[in-house]
Amino acid sequence: MQIQPAVEEMIVSNQELAFRALALAARDCDACPRMRGRRRVLGAGSGAIRARTLFVAEAPGRLGAEMSGIPLHGDQTGKNFERLLAAVGLRREDVFITNAVLCNPQSPSGTNDKPTRAEIVECNHFLSETIAVVDPALVIALGVSALAALSRVERHGLTLRLHLARPTRWFDRHLAALYHPSPRTRVFRSFGEQVDDLARCLQSSVSTGP
Secondary structure: OOHHHHHHHHHHHHHHHHHHHHHHHHHOOOOOHHHOOOOOOOOHHHEOOOOOEEEEEOOOOOOOHHHHOOOOOOOHHHHHHHHHHHHOOOOHHHOEEEEOOOOOOEOOOOOEOOOOHHHHHHHHHHHHHHHHHHOOOEEEEEOHHHHHHHHHHOOOOOOHHHHEOOOEEEOOEEEEEEOOOOHHHHHOOOHHHHHHHHHHHHHHHHHHOO
16 A cells, blocks of 8 residues: 555644744844844754754853854864764764754854743743754753753753763653753763763663653
8 A cells, every 4th residue: 555655744743843843933023122133043953853862051152152053063162062963973964953042142342142931931832842853752952951951842950961862752752951052061071971871861762662
């Protein structure tokens, strides 16, 4: 019978349409005053919309995603992240990547800034809808801002200190906490340790099952 491929094609098409609509809504968002004029980093460069693993970082970087439109790409943090993926045998095409906020928050002097609580709240529905559309088996929070944003999607109680690389059942899937791959992280967590954290996280999520 040829019904199953047709059904699968329709499902994929609906998923793609839903993601395109979400990306367009993000592009038109004007909720946060200091984000006006910034690039909304959500689109084809975010990765595979059927990925089993979805990463959530903090915000697009001024010298990275703000310029390229691709999350965790183009700056030193992006290079660190790509090295981490490669070290565990993954490519960008294998995963989906987004942020707690979709625009680059900048200080008055024009440098990268942390997103405010209000900005995280305003952007949270995009994060929630992205998870719903992609429907990954594992969500990985990269840093405390991502953990805070994900707790607004569905409460989890995870902290980096107590739950590092330990996937926990959350929101009909698994959630894990890792350090953000910024250069500053190397001060207290070596690259090798970060690779081990990611590998352990991926392996644990597979062994615990759905």
